[in-house]
Amino acid sequence: MVTSSLDYVCTLIAPTDKPGFSEEFINAFFAVLTASAVAVNSTRILSKDRAVDYDIQVSASEIFEVKISLFELSNKAGIDIVFQPAGDARRSKGLVVFDMDSTLIQQEVIDMIAAYANVEEEVSKITAAAMNGEIDFNQSLSQRVGLLAGIPSTVFESLKSQIVFTPGARQLTHALNKLGVKTAVLSGGFIPLAKWVQAELGLDYAHANTLEISEDGTQLTGRTLGTVVNGHVKGQLLEEIATKENLDLSRTVAVGDGSNDLIMMGVAGFGVAFNAKPAVQEKAPSKLNTESLLDILYIFGYNDEEITELIN
């Protein structure tokens, strides 16, 4: 039986705080490739001790097996292995969309508001129920937002100074701007902070949920207004932006950490689960568990020299 071979790129990315690839790991990596008769055509160092590209040829019938084996090896070794089709789409991105909470920023905004309002325990109970699949995103959002009724509408102003951006978020978005790549934050959180994050990072688009404000403008009513930005809507928004920018979906990427980011990762040409929950990492097109969002540029095929130029 003749099966066709396809060109892929396999990128190994070592953690920031533990650079280098041990001989044992490299041997295990090649053992996986050899077991599936994968041919390695060329190798490129993207970053000394941190990132390396292997151009490989895999028989179509072996791709699934190779991906699974590399995923297992990656988890065991604590080194990210990104497996993606070779070709121009890898480098020539047109749009990158990001989740906000625990992706572009380190916190979950709903938890910050809850702390502000002293309803942390109630909110985390609802969050846990949503994570266990007992209630869906829309239900959990409306229940959590309901707990925020009566909070001063100035809450977002006071939260801004507490927001911590994820390492590499500023450099990555700066680099993408320089490359002419459109960027967006698509958040299941709230628009005042998503707009602020958009302005801070120079993003092209921001979409999130709107919290209703009382008629006199002083407090939150505990309700949202308009369409709830859930996982499905994030996927739709990605498509809408791509259409507006006249971009083929193959040139789009979605980055997020939660299960409600999986749909947009599926809609996009490629997806990156960034420091995501294990179940999300398993289902996402790729995973990155390093400290910095800037490492996404290795996934796009840029080397350290090019990255330095892009961030300056």
Ligand SMILES: [Mg+2]
């Ligand atoms: Mg998130």
